[in-house]
Amino acid sequence: MIFFWIGAAGLSAAAAALVLRGAARGLAPVGDDPNLAVHRRQLSEIDDLAERGLLAQGELKSARAEAGRRLLAAADQGDAAWPQDGNGARRAVVASAAIASLAAVTLYVLIGSPGAPDQPFARRVAEWRSSDPSRLDPPRIAAVLEQAAKTRPNDPELYRNLALARIAGGDAVGAGEALRRAVSLAPQRADLWTALGETFVAGDNGQVGPDARTAFAEALKRDPNDLSARYHLSKGLIADGKLDEGLAGWRALLASLPPADERRAILAAEIDRTAKAGRLVEAPAPGQVQAAAEGGVTPDMIQGMVEGLAARLAAAPDDPDGWVRLVRAYAVLGDAARRDAALASASTRFKDQPRVLAALRQAADTPANTAVQ
Missing domain, CATH: 1.25.40.10 (Tetratricopeptide repeat domain)
Known part of the structure; x- marks a missing residue:
């Protein structure tokens, strides 16, 4: 609470300073200083004499220099910040600023809750x-x-x-x-x-x-x-350029999966795609499927990217963003069966996370794109 009062006092002081500055400008004398007007008139007369040919060029320069020096000296002596009789007005301004600050603090104490933690x-x-x-x-x-x-x-x-x-x-x-x-x-x-x-x-x-x-x-x-560890370590080998060694690890992993395991088809497709490409094919990000279709990528290539994402999620399923991307990709491809299956799996896994469930449902409602089918 002490920081609040320090801040309030600082703001009040700043406001008072602004008020005083404005008041000083408001109390400044209106009109021109008579002393300055005399020197300006002398400069004007010098110019008039020069125009009528009554003042030589050398005398013109020296006369103007002397008149200008006197004008600057007179300006330096002027003080328009506060008039000599403005002390009373200055005190009134300071008192008004202080009263306003005290009134604000009093009002806060009366109707606010300064002690509420x-x-x-x-x-x-x-x-x-x-x-x-x-x-x-x-x-x-x-x-x-x-x-x-x-x-x-x-x-x-x-x-x-x-x-x-x-x-x-x-x-x-x-x-x-x-x-x-x-x-x-x-x-x-x-x-x-x-x-x-x-x-x-x-x-x-x-x-x-x-x-x-x-x-x-x-x-x-x-x-x-451990399936996930085997999958990822083999993927790391492929990323390092050790294609044959990484694919061998994936093929061994595929052989160890039960015949009825749905991950077999996904992993087999990724092995085939990676072997043909000679490198890893990245999984699609949100909206990448539509963009790929517009950019001339073939449906087989898009399908391969989606299968790669599915394979990654099969090995590492605790990725809500990945599941949202997969459901959206299947929806864009018009594959209702796989979309619904992925939606059901992800909904079960993230049943306690309302935001993820909402994102999954929104992804499932994405319109199909006939250009990628």
């Missing part, structure tokens, strides 16, 4: 904790979990859920911090190392960077069959 953040978090989770957005869910972590600092599952809430809210850095805490508490859990790697990938725009590779390698040490 701000609602503590902990109280707000407690209210969120007791409310329906489906009505909370990811940042509020993360705040509730952060509060819970203070009483359960050794619960790795809590930190995993905190990471999911943060990544859903767009805080990839915060999600990584939570998962680092989780793996430090339970370093034997491969799923935590995998989640950490996926968080690094999400924060690096889908790239499998050094930190992500380290996390996935730690996951494979604990679970050699």
Whole structure:
């Protein structure tokens, strides 16, 4: 509260200074100073004499210089800020400014609440904790979990859920911090190392960077069959130009999937597409499918990009933005069956996140584009 009163006093002082400045200008003498008028008249007379030929050129310069010097000296001696009889007016202005400031403070004390404290953040978090989770957005869910972590600092599952809430809210850095805490508490859990790697990938725009590779390698040490770790490490090899080695890893992963696993078709399509292109084909961003059609990209190429996105989500499903892109892509392609299947899967996974659900429904309503079908 002390900062409020300091700020109020500073504003009052600034307002008073502005009032005094305006009053000084208002009380300045109106009209021309007689002394200055005399010197200006002398300059005018010198010019008149020169025009009539009564003053030589050399005498004209010296006369004008002397008259100008006297004019400047007279101007320096003038003081138009306050008239000598303006002390009473000045005191009246200062008193008015002081009275206005005191009146404002008194009015605030009478009808305001200067002693009312701000609602503590902990109280707000407690209210969120007791409310329906489906009505909370990811940042509020993360705040509730952060509060819970203070009483359960050794619960790795809590930190995993905190990471999911943060990544859903767009805080990839915060999600990584939570998962680092989780793996430090339970370093034997491969799923935590995998989640950490996926968080690094999400924060690096889908790239499998050094930190992500380290996390996935730690996951494979604990679970050699971890699908996400195997997929991403092979993808990293392909990104490094080791196409054959990366494709071999993907083919081994494909062979390990059960025959009825729906991810087989997606991964097989990505393997085929990558082998033909000789490089990775990036997943489409929002609106990229329509733009690709307008730019002359073939439907097969667009379909390949969408399948690449689907394959990535199959391996790393905790990416709400990715699911929204996938549902929108299927809608643009007019593939109602896959659109509805992706919508159902994502809706189940993010059932406690209303904003994600709303974005998914909006993506599903995107009109189909016949140019890419």
